Amino acid sequence: MTNISNWSDYCVATYRCYDAKADFHKKALGIAVGMTVGSWTDLPETKKQSMQKHLGHIVSIEVHEPGESPEVTERYADIRIAYPDVNFTSELSALLITIFGKVSMDGKLKLIDVHFSERFYQAFQGPKFGLDGVRDLLGVHDRPLFMSIFKSVIGHDLAGLREQFLAMSLGGVDLIKDDEILFENPLTPIDKRVAICREAAEEAKQTTGQNILYAVNLTGPTFKLREQAKKAIDAGATAFLFNVLAYGFDVLHELSSDPEINVPFMAHPAMAGCFYPSQYHGISANVVLGKLMRLAGADIVLFPSPYGSVVMPREENMAIKHALLTQDFAVDYLSEGADATNKLKRSFAVPSAGIHPGLVPLILRDFGHDVIVNAGGGIFGHPMGTVAGGQAFRQAISASQNGIDLQSYASSNGCAELQSAIDTWGVRS
Amino acid sequence: MTNISNWSDYCVATYRCYDAKADFHKKALGIAVGMTVGSWTDLPETKKQSMQKHLGHIVSIEVHEPGESPEVTERYADIRIAYPDVNFTSELSALLITIFGKVSMDGKLKLIDVHFSERFYQAFQGPKFGLDGVRDLLGVHDRPLFMSIFKSVIGHDLAGLREQFLAMSLGGVDLIKDDEILFENPLTPIDKRVAICREAAEEAKQTTGQNILYAVNLTGPTFKLREQAKKAIDAGATAFLFNVLAYGFDVLHELSSDPEINVPFMAHPAMAGCFYPSQYHGISANVVLGKLMRLAGADIVLFPSPYGSVVMPREENMAIKHALLTQDFAVDYLSEGADATNKLKRSFAVPSAGIHPGLVPLILRDFGHDVIVNAGGGIFGHPMGTVAGGQAFRQAISASQNGIDLQSYASSNGCAELQSAIDTWGVRS
Numbered sequence: 092m093t094n095i096s097n098w099s100d101y102c103v104a105t106y107r108c109y110d111a112k113a114d115f116h117k118k119a120l121g122i123a124v125g126m127t128v129g130s131w132t133d134l135p136e137t138k139k140q141s142m143q144k145h146l147g148h149i150v151s152i153e154v155h156e157p158g159e160s161p162e163v164t165e166r167y168a169d170i171r172i173a174y175p176d177v178n179f180t181s182e183l184s185a186l187l188i189t190i191f192g193k194v195s196m197d198g199k200l201k202l203i204d205v206h207f208s209e210r211f212y213q214a215f216q217g218p219k220f221g222l223d224g225v226r227d228l229l230g231v232h233d234r235p236l237f238m239s240i241f242k243s244v245i246g247h248d249l250a251g252l253r254e255q256f257l258a259m260s261l262g263g264v265d266l267i268k269d270d271e272i273l274f275e276n277p278l279t280p281i282d283k284r285v286a287i288c289r290e291a292a293e294e295a296k297q298t299t300g301q302n303i304l305y306a307v308n309l310t311g312p313t314f315k316l317r318e319q320a321k322k323a324i325d326a327g328a329t330a331f332l333f334n335v336l337a338y339g340f341d342v343l344h345e346l347s348s349d350p351e352i353n354v355p356f357m358a359h360p361a362m363a364g365c366f367y368p369s370q371y372h373g374i375s376a377n378v379v380l381g382k383l384m385r386l387a388g389a390d391i392v393l394f395p396s397p398y399g400s401v402v403m404p405r406e407e408n409m410a411i412k413h414a415l416l417t418q419d420f421a422v423d424y425l426s427e428g429a430d431a432t433n434k435l436k437r438s439f440a441v442p443s444a445g446i447h448p449g450l451v452p453l454i455l456r457d458f459g460h461d462v463i464v465n466a467g468g469g470i471f472g473h474p475m476g477t478v479a480g481g482q483a484f485r486q487a488i489s490a491s492q493n494g495i496d497l498q499s500y501a502s503s504n505g506c507a508e509l510q511s512a513i514d515t516w517g518v519r520s
Numbered sequence: 521m522t523n524i525s526n527w528s529d530y531c532v533a534t535y536r537c538y539d540a541k542a543d544f545h546k547k548a549l550g551i552a553v554g555m556t557v558g559s560w561t562d563l564p565e566t567k568k569q570s571m572q573k574h575l576g577h578i579v580s581i582e583v584h585e586p587g588e589s590p591e592v593t594e595r596y597a598d599i600r601i602a603y604p605d606v607n608f609t610s611e612l613s614a615l616l617i618t619i620f621g622k623v624s625m626d627g628k629l630k631l632i633d634v635h636f637s638e639r640f641y642q643a644f645q646g647p648k649f650g651l652d653g654v655r656d657l658l659g660v661h662d663r664p665l666f667m668s669i670f671k672s673v674i675g676h677d678l679a680g681l682r683e684q685f686l687a688m689s690l691g692g693v694d695l696i697k698d699d700e701i702l703f704e705n706p707l708t709p710i711d712k713r714v715a716i717c718r719e720a721a722e723e724a725k726q727t728t729g730q731n732i733l734y735a736v737n738l739t740g741p742t743f744k745l746r747e748q749a750k751k752a753i754d755a756g757a758t759a760f761l762f763n764v765l766a767y768g769f770d771v772l773h774e775l776s777s778d779p780e781i782n783v784p785f786m787a788h789p790a791m792a793g794c795f796y797p798s799q800y801h802g803i804s805a806n807v808v809l810g811k812l813m814r815l816a817g818a819d820i821v822l823f824p825s826p827y828g829s830v831v832m833p834r835e836e837n838m839a840i841k842h843a844l845l846t847q848d849f850a851v852d853y854l855s856e857g858a859d860a861t862n863k864l865k866r867s868f869a870v871p872s873a874g875i876h877p878g879l880v881p882l883i884l885r886d887f888g889h890d891v892i893v894n895a896g897g898g899i900f901g902h903p904m905g906t907v908a909g910g911q912a913f914r915q916a917i918s919a920s921q922n923g924i925d926l927q928s929y930a931s932s933n934g935c936a937e938l939q940s941a942i943d944t945w946g947v948r949s
Contacts, residue, residue: 126701129672145675178674180703182741184766188790189701192763193873195793197830243558245607246574272555272618274609312611313742313770334621337613339768341742361617364624369798401626444622 098422101173102211103150104190105204108168109371115152115168122194123147123172148173150425169203171425181214183340183387191374199371205378206422207386212434216348218390220355221436222416222461225390228329228355229265229302235460235488238266238441239481240467244273249287252279255477256288260295260303262470262481266391266463269308269332271359281307281319282326289327306330306357306391309346313338317345320352330355333389336362336379340387347388357441358389367407376407381414384438391439391463398453398519399445405457408442412458415440441465447472448487448497448509449518455491464488474511483512527851530602531640532579533619534633537597538800542627544581544597551623552576552601577602579854598632600854610643612769612816620803628800634807635851636815641863645777647819649784650865651845651890654819657758657784658694658731664889664917667695667870668910669896673702678716681708684906685717689724689732691899691910695820695892697761698737700788710736710748711755718756735761735786735820738775742767746774749781759784762818765791765808769816776817786870787818796836805836810843813867820868820892827882827948828874834886837871841887844869870894876901877916877926877938878947884920893917903940912941 108118124131127147134142150171155163172190179185191202218224226232239259244252259267267288275281285307292303309331311319316338320331335343335358347356360380367376380394392415397405415438418424440462442454447469454464466484473480486509490500497518501509537547553560556576563571579600584592601619608614620631647653655661668688673681688696696717704710714736721732738760740748745767749760764772764787776785789809796805809823821844826834844867847853869891871883876898883893895913902909915938919929926947930938 128674129699142675178701178703180705180740182739184742184763185703185739188763188766191794192700192766192788192790193830195791196789196797196824196832197793200793245557246571270558271621272607274607274614276609310611310614311609312774313613313768314746314774317743334613334617337617337621337768338770339742339766341767345741345743359621360625361621362624364626364629365620365795365802368625368801372797373794373802395625401622403625 098150098173098425099209100176101148101422102176102186102190102208103171103173103206103422103425104202106170106172106194107201107203108170109165109199110168111166115154115170116149119149119152119170119172122170123149126172126189126192126194127174127178145175145178147175176208176211181211183344183383186211187340195372201369201371201373201375202378203375205382205420206425207420208422212421215344215386215435216388217385217435218355218388218438219347219353219436220390222390222439224436225304225355225439228304231265234492235455236265236439236463237263237481237484237488238268238463238465239264239470240268240465241270242467242471244270244279246278248278249283252284253287253291256291256305257295258477259470259481260292260301261298262478263299263301263485264303264481265301266304266306266330268306268357271308271332271334271361273308274310281323281328285323285326285328289329304330304355306332308332308334310334313342316342317349317352320346320349324352324354328354330357332357332359334359334361335384335387335389336360336366340383343384343387343389355390356388357391358384358393360392360394363394367403375410376403377410377414381411382418382420385415385435386420389438390436391441393441393443393465395444396442396446396450396454397457398442398450401444408457412440416461437461439463445469447516448483448512449516451484451487452491452497453519455488460492469512469516472515473508474515475508479508479511483508487512527579527602527854528638529605530577530851531605531615531619531637532600532602532635532851532854533631535599535601535623536630536632537599538594538628540595544583544599545578547597548578548581548599548601551599552578555601555618555621555623556603556607574604574607576604605637605640610640612773612812615640616769624801630798630800630802630804631807632804634811634849635854636849637851641850644773644815644864645817646814646864647784647817647867648776648782648865649819651819651868653865654733654784654868657733660694663921664884665694665868665892666692666910666913666917667697667892667894668693668899669697669894670699671896671900673699673708675707677707678712681713682716682720685720685734686724687906688899688910689721689730690727691907692728692730692914693732693910694730695733695735695759697735697786700737700761700763700790702737703739710752710757714752714755714757718758733759733784735759737761737763739763742771745771746778746781749775749778753781753783757783759786761786761788763788763790764813764816764818765789765795769812772813772816772818784819785817786820787813787822789821789823792823796832804839805832806839806843810840811847811849814844814864815849818867819865820870822870822872822894824873825871825875825879825883826886827871827879830873837886841869845890866890868892874898876945877912877941878945880913880916881920881926882948884917889921898941898945901944902937903944904937908937908940912937916941
């Protein structure tokens with residue numbers, strides 16, 4: 092433990108390290124020295140003086156022994172290491188290589204948190220729009236937002252996409268997103284797709300009066316993404332879906348901070364299963380789908396919910412929500428529960444996969460008013476069709492906002508669409 | 521199981537899926553349809569005709585029940601799914617999002633192999649130099665190569681790096697690499713670092729007669745990497761170290777295939793611990809540090825050895841070696857053991873971390889003649905100094921090449937350096 096009163100020049104990584112008998116202090120010291128100056132005790136005193144500012148430090152070690160509480164079944168330690176920010180540049184790649192490069196391979200060790208130095212933090216502007224900016228674009232402030240996904244996109248032509256887009260729009264969605272597996276293709280190239288969907292959005296607006304953001308999938312060779320984004324914007328793109336983990340956090344940061352790319356970014360969690368699900372390895376969900384996404388500039392972040400078809404434990408969802416909405420990431424807020432107003436705008440949380448109207452009360456209970464309810468099969472699978480599928484969700488959102496259970500709401504308001512959804516999928520509580 | 525006689529238009533992913541009671545056929549079908557056309561059985565017949573070419577297929581399902589052999593302690597299945605290559609573009613990001621995007625989060629499921637369609641495969645030239653090209657650059661064909669790492673770099677100035685570089689060079693190394701955590705910094709900016717190390721290499725050559733490749737760490741914002749690489753080459757860079765997993769495989773591919781970036785790439789495994797160590801999640805080492813690195817153009821690939829301080833099981837090392845040196849990745853070679861001559865050049869394997877001269881016989885036993893012996897502490901920690909530390913390794917390599925055990929070789933050739941290394945670290949067999 093080093094007695095440093097001011098950690099503001101350090102980025103602090105928290106690791107959970109499992110080992111039945113390790114000397115955790117030795118392990119921590121190995122990381123603090125090994126991942127910074129390389130060696131310390133054998134340095135001459137004069138050299139130590141010049142190297143001091145580059146040396147990593149142990150902030151804390153919390154050892155947990157099996158049996159100390161019912162949850163602890165294996166010996167582990169939460170180890171916090173402070174890395175001087177003078178050692179790395181202001182890219183997330185540099186930070187991740189420093190705090191979880193070689194160390195990621197060294198035993199049962201998971202990166203479970205990270206706090207940023209003042210200098211590092213200042214290099215990021217976070218979401219350009221954020222939750223409130225997205226609401227402003229849509230002109231919707233008084234309710235959770237509602238998003239839908241195309242039923243299928245691969246192999247469909249522009250007319251097919253337009254038809255799906257229109258039906259979803261008429262059902263009352265605020266946002267529509269591409270499938271993350273739709274890449275540049277001759278049937279629906281990005282500029283044509285954007286144009287036709289924008290036209291469908293305008294057509295639906297005649298009926299619904301609603302604005303719609305269409306998150307088109309930004310794909311292609313990394314070095315051409317900026318050009319591709321601008322081409323899509325020229326064609327009328329209003330938002331981008333982006334597979335952040337396939338391209339790296341820096342690319343999201345560079346794109347989202349480009350003044351000429353002035354639309355919201357929606358981060359897809361594809362490949363996140365490489366990082367968070369293992370207890371012993373990788374990077375926890377609150378970091379990989381929470382802090383790093385928000386820091387890198389995602390206005391909207393998708394992740395598996397605890398309720399649907401692809402699931403993540405509820406406490407991990409809540410940690411993501413905390414990171415996206417309320418948490419301050421500065422190293423000043425190292426202690427648990429310390430929440431200042433984050434200098435970054437908030438990112439919208441989107442618990443996803445297998446969502447049907449009967450899950451809306453749970454989503455609002457866990458995420459509150461500032462959430463995007465996101466559905467695919469729960470819209471298209473509706474017995475009365477796609478438009479009704481959307482309407483059932485909007486009814487479920489209204490009911491939940493007013494604290495009325497879905498069945499009562501459907502009955503007393505004569506909502507055939509919601510009733511049919513309840514009959515099909517039930518209501519979870 | 522689909523009866524398709526020709527898989528050459530498909531990329532085939534192999535997943536190992538653990539589940540005590542799942543219907544693995546249903547699971548496989550869910551992936552094959554869900555990650556391609558979205559839905560199938562409810563499509564009208566005419567639509568099926570146009571969608572057929574976009575549909576994913578189950579190639580095989582191999583279920584293993586606990587107890588069927590001593591190694592199988594849990595129920596699992598190896599599931600092979602064929603993805604039509606018409607569905608995605610020729611980037612590794614697009615392939616990975618398709619085969620391991622959403623699926624990565626769906627239960628205990630690890631991507632353990634991938635085979636490429638003809639079209640996809642043809643889009644990659646692989647290593648520009650490869651193992652033989654690196655040997656040609658160095659003019660060394662008759663022995664394993666020898667590489668060393670700076671003892672420490674952060675906080676050192678150019679004179680300090682030069683001194684380390686010279687000592688390593690005089691010890692007989694072929695390659696010297698930067699630390700992966702050395703980023704752009706005012707003390708040793710990339711162009712000055714390249715120039716001073718090149719000068720040291722020339723100076724050492726007067727004594728040793730050896731060429732040296734210096735792999736300088738290519739870092740910075742993603743969209744500026746190409747420019748940064750060219751700046752380093754203008755300053756005399758002869759090779760790049762690259763943190764592939766922080767930037768994505770596509771970036772390595774785009775850089776390594778750039779005709780103006782005509783130097784070998786050395787892939788560092790930093791962050792690989794997010795991918796391979798978990799039994800249940802992520803991507804196995806042969807894919808993430810083997811196939812994908814070689815396909816994306818890494819001439820040299822580092823990974824933790826089974827012998828040293830940060831370890832990987834031996835069978836995983838051997839699978840990486842197979843991928844880097846002998847395996848054909850085309851979908852035609854789906855069946856186990858089928859090895860044609862790969863159209864790609866071979867990549868050099870570099871088992872790393874905690875290597876001392878006493879481990880050289882093991883390295884050569886496992887990797888043969890075409891390997892790079894890579895050391896850091898095993899050179900600097902030598903009781904007789906850095907130059908002697910290098911010499912001890914060269915002596916150990918000579919001994920092992922000639923099938924002579926290290927102790928006999930040291931004794932009969934009067935190798936004080938090797939003897940001292942043996943006394944310090946011992947010999948493993």
